[in-house]
Amino acid sequence: MDQLVSQIMENPNASLMVILNLIIIESLLSVDNAAVLATMVMDLPENQREKALKFGIWGAYLFRGLAMIFAAFLLGFWWLKPLGGVYLLWLVVDQFKDKLGYRDRGAIIFKVLSLIGILLFIKNDGTIHEIALWCLRGIGSIIIAYFIYAFTRISEDKMDDGEINKSNNAVYQFFYKKIGTFWSTVILVEIMDMAFSIDNVFAAVAFTPNIILVCIGVFIGILAMRFIAQWFVTLMEKFAFLETAAFVVIAILGLKLLLSVYEHFEPKSEFSQFLGSHAADIGISVLTVSIFFVPIMTSALFNFPSKKK
Numbered sequence: 206m207d208q209l210v211s212q213i214m215e216n217p218n219a220s221l222m223v224i225l226n227l228i229i230i231e232s233l234l235s236v237d238n239a240a241v242l243a244t245m246v247m248d249l250p251e252n253q254r255e256k257a258l259k260f261g262i263w264g265a266y267l268f269r270g271l272a273m274i275f276a277a278f279l280l281g282f283w284w285l286k287p288l289g290g291v292y293l294l295w296l297v298v299d300q301f302k303d304k305l306g307y308r309d310r311g312a313i314i315f316k317v318l319s320l321i322g323i324l325l326f327i328k329n330d331g332t333i334h335e336i337a338l339w340c341l342r343g344i345g346s347i348i349i350a351y352f353i354y355a356f357t358r359i360s361e362d363k364m365d366d367g368e369i370n371k372s373n374n375a376v377y378q379f380f381y382k383k384i385g386t387f388w389s390t391v392i393l394v395e396i397m398d399m400a401f402s403i404d405n406v407f408a409a410v411a412f413t414p415n416i417i418l419v420c421i422g423v424f425i426g427i428l429a430m431r432f433i434a435q436w437f438v439t440l441m442e443k444f445a446f447l448e449t450a451a452f453v454v455i456a457i458l459g460l461k462l463l464l465s466v467y468e469h470f471e472p473k474s475e476f477s478q479f480l481g482s483h484a485a486d487i488g489i490s491v492l493t494v495s496i497f498f499v500p501i502m503t504s505a506l507f508n509f510p511s512k513k514k
Contacts, residue, residue, distance in 0.1 A: 209417045222490035223413045227422030229454075229497055246390055253387055261394040268399045269424075272406040283469050284327050284341070289407035290462030291319050297456045313356045317349055326466050407462065413486060444501055446510045454493045461489060 213220045246257045295316055302312045324345045329338050380389040409422040440447065461480075468477040479485050503509050 209415050212415055213417065219487050219490070220415075220418060222487060222494070223418050224421060224425075226490050226493050227409055227418070228425050229494070246394070249387060249390060257387065257391050257394060260391045264395040264399075282333075283465060284333055286410065286462045286465040287323050287327070289410065290459045290465070291323050293407055293455050293459030293462065294319065297452050297459065300452045309359045310356060313352050313359070317352050320345055320349055323463070323466070330470070332469075407458075410462070444504055446500055446504070447497065450496050450500060454496055457489065457493060
């Protein structure tokens with residue numbers, strides 16, 4: 206712990222830049238999360254919507270708190286970082302699948318190939334238990350089989366509007382018959398909270414291996430759900446391109462986590478040493494901040510990119 210604190214004290218500018226990035230990305234992810242949760246409660250009576258969202262917010266607090274513990278666990282196993290990078294890239298691929306025209310089939314092909322690739326790269330070099338390695342390969346194989354099955358079931362004629370269709374959700378249907386609409390919706394909201402917590406902790410870990418800064422970032426994400434999200438909604442309504450910018454940043458973070466595979470197996474190479482340096486952390490922080498603020502400035506001054514979608 207003393208070493209982590211000394212790292213922050215010795216590099217205050219880099220630490221502040223990391224925290225600034227975490228504020229931005231956690232807040233933007235929270236806005237996107239809140240928008241999804243809002244769509245999930247819209248079919249409830251108006252007097253129940255706010256109550257369901259309150260349960261959702263408390264669930265977010267709980268799961269983000271657990272995410273702090275998960276972050277410490279994540280940093281202890283190097284092979285979870287590239288898996289987290291692949292997961293973040295999956296989020297980006299799903300976000301742009303309709304805009305770029307490769308749709309659901311293209312997204313599944315990318316997920317299958319990327320998962321196969323990362324499972325081939327992760328091998329036993331004495332830093333991963335043999336049982337854990339084979340469990341990882343087994344789980345990965347099950348996920349790949351599921352994606353292949355989903356690929357055969359997709360109808361590309363049906364457009365995905367990005368909303369959660371509760372009527373087709375197996376979890377919702379299971380609880381709906383037993384406890385009714387309201388509590389079934391609350392359970393579904395809590396499950397989404399759990400998934401969102403994983404998104405946020407992977408994004409936070411990609412910025413820094415310092416668990417103190419990661420916990421600060423996750424805690425900021427908790428506050429963002431309550432205090433910052435509305436401000437970002439207003440900002441994103443004014444500058445519609447910020448959502449795209451957020452997913453570009455997530456793609457960069459995913460690639461950074463993915464490169465930890467090379468960094469692990471080739472620790473003495475110049476590129477690996479650069480990836481682990483403070484210069485790389487500062488460079489990525491400056492780049493990600495610029496991706497948000499440079500377009501805002503050019504849009505305000507020259508209307509490029511355009512504010513409207």
